[in-house]
Amino acid sequence: MKDAGEESTAHAADDHHEVIIVGGGMVGAALAVLLGEAGVEVALVDARPALLDGETVGCGRPARRVSALTPVSQRLLEGLKAWPWMAARRVSPYRYMRVWDAEGSGEVDFSADEAGLPVLGHIVENDVTLAALEQRLTMLPSIRLCLGARVEGLEGGAEGRCIVLEDGRRLSAPLVVAADGARSHLRDLAGIAVSERETGHVGLVTTVNVEVPHGRAARQAFLPTGPLAFLPLAVDGEEHHCSIVWSTSPDEARRLADLDPGALGEALAAAIDHRLGAVTVLDEAVGFPLVQRHAERYTLPGFALVGDAAHGIHPLAGQGVNLGLMDAAVLAEELLTSRRRGVGLGDERVLARYARRRRGDNAGMLALMDGFRLLFGSHHPALTLARNLGMGGVDRLIPLKRILLQQATGQRGRLPATCR
Numbered sequence: 001m002k003d004a005g006e007e008s009t010a011h012a013a014d015d016h017h018e019v020i021i022v023g024g025g026m027v028g029a030a031l032a033v034l035l036g037e038a039g040v041e042v043a044l045v046d047a048r049p050a051l052l053d054g055e056t057v058g059c060g061r062p063a064r065r066v067s068a069l070t071p072v073s074q075r076l077l078e079g080l081k082a083w084p085w086m087a088a089r090r091v092s093p094y095r096y097m098r099v100w101d102a103e104g105s106g107e108v109d110f111s112a113d114e115a116g117l118p119v120l121g122h123i124v125e126n127d128v129t130l131a132a133l134e135q136r137l138t139m140l141p142s143i144r145l146c147l148g149a150r151v152e153g154l155e156g157g158a159e160g161r162c163i164v165l166e167d168g169r170r171l172s173a174p175l176v177v178a179a180d181g182a183r184s185h186l187r188d189l190a191g192i193a194v195s196e197r198e199t200g201h202v203g204l205v206t207t208v209n210v211e212v213p214h215g216r217a218a219r220q221a222f223l224p225t226g227p228l229a230f231l232p233l234a235v236d237g238e239e240h241h242c243s244i245v246w247s248t249s250p251d252e253a254r255r256l257a258d259l260d261p262g263a264l265g266e267a268l269a270a271a272i273d274h275r276l277g278a279v280t281v282l283d284e285a286v287g288f289p290l291v292q293r294h295a296e297r298y299t300l301p302g303f304a305l306v307g308d309a310a311h312g313i314h315p316l317a318g319q320g321v322n323l324g325l326m327d328a329a330v331l332a333e334e335l336l337t338s339r340r341r342g343v344g345l346g347d348e349r350v351l352a353r354y355a356r357r358r359r360g361d362n363a364g365m366l367a368l369m370d371g372f373r374l375l376f377g378s379h380h381p382a383l384t385l386a387r388n389l390g391m392g393g394v395d396r397l398i399p400l401k402r403i404l405l406q407q408a409t410g411q412r413g414r415l416p417a418t419c420r
């Protein structure tokens with residue numbers, strides 16, 4: 001791998017690449033590894049000044065930002081040889097999911113056995129996933145890493161693309177991929193419109209200790225103000241830590257974040273009917289505004305969006321980064337197939353195939369999350385009754401449960417070969 005330091009000397013004139021990826025979050029980094037493993041000359045550009053410190057991530061108290069990774073995402077990360085590093089550091093398997101309506105009696109339980117899988121997924125600190133991918137990036141000679149480099153301009157079209165960094169440097173390639181997150185500047189520079197829907201929720205995240213072992217179950221209570229998730233963490237082999245994502249109104253989130261840790265712990269314990277006994281808050285609670293977004297198109301000639309730059313989804317089903325990793329796997333599959341046939345990487349038809357395979361799947365998941373949010377956000381007695389009857393029905397209806405399990409574990413549609 002070439003790094004930004006080398007760039008100023010040996011590679012000063014080397015500004016042309018096969019692919020430029022802007023954004024080295026989990027999605028951009030996964031795409032870079034997928035392409036780098038096939039020898040594609042990739043420039044990975046990120047505004048962050050340095051790679052994560054692989055020595056410290058995943059040690060000590062768990063980080064606040066975690067994701068529920070599906071078995072399909074795990075398979076992709078295994079294929080990228082990132083998973084063994086993650087597993088050696090810290091990943092927390094969960095075998096059960098319990099979802100209930102705090103306003104009524106409806107409850108649904110899912111288990112890995114019902115899904116025919118060893119686990120339903122893993123809760124993993126985002127930094128653990130990213131550090132593992134970064135370790136892989138540093139081993140790939142065709143990757144040029146440009147850190148501390150903010151992208152301010154995008155030029156060109158079908159004939160090739162050029163990005164302009166804030167210090168005036170220019171990099172060019174037939175294809176620029178924007179993996180620069182929810183507020184993607186590249187998406188705006190490319191003139192791609194995005195539909196946005198306020199969810200009316202802020203996601204409050206923190207880490208807690210629970211008195212009763214979580215038993216490797218992910219729990220989610222649908223409260224009148226929004227869903228509250230207790231995600232099980234395995235720390236030093238014990239089952240007393242959980243990561244919290246409490247989606248609620250901005251006012252309520254502010255009120256909760258301002259509580260002292262003791263009072264917040266009591267509020268959390270009460271909100272899940274004391275199912276895990278006393279709750280001790282270990283970290284400051286921080287809020288993230290939750291906006292559902294979908295780009296009106298994913299590609300233009302020589303340009304593609306992946307991950308949160310393409311779609312933002314309510315975290316109630318823990319799908320965001322899983323959808324992004326699928327974008328990366330499908331885009332890499334289409335690009336590598338075409339490259340073997342001698343077709344240019346910025347070719348519109350190649351990119352259109354990627355967009356066709358991913359946009360519909362992502363739109364379906366966004367609509368499903370909107371439906372859940374509206375159904376569970378309503379106080380109308382008829383809807384309260386309907387969802388309690390519905391939850392009871394789901395718990396008894398094996399085929400419907402199987403479909404929901406397939407959604408939750410990522411096994412839907414035509415999976416790329418790297419995820420099968």
Ligand SMILES: Cc1cc2nc3c(=O)[nH]c(=O)nc-3n(C[C@H](O)[C@H](O)[C@H](O)COP(=O)(O)OP(=O)(O)OC[C@H]3O[C@@H](n4cnc5c(N)ncnc54)[C@H](O)[C@@H]3O)c2cc1C
Pocket residue numbers: 022023024025026027028045046047048066067068069149150151152179180181182185186203204205245288306307308309315317318319320321322323324
């Ligand atoms: C509260 C909460 C809980 C969540 N829980 C889950 C979950 O359980 N499961 C799940 O799958 N997902 C979850 N998500 C979603 C998940 O965190 C995101 O989908 C994921 O982090 C997006 O990754 P990304 O790589 O697309 O973008 P990002 O992680 O946002 O990375 C973007 C990168 O681009 C860089 N960048 C931005 N602009 C520029 C620029 N102009 N120039 C250069 N670099 C730039 C940034 O430095 C950054 O490194 C959750 C989200 C929230 C808010």
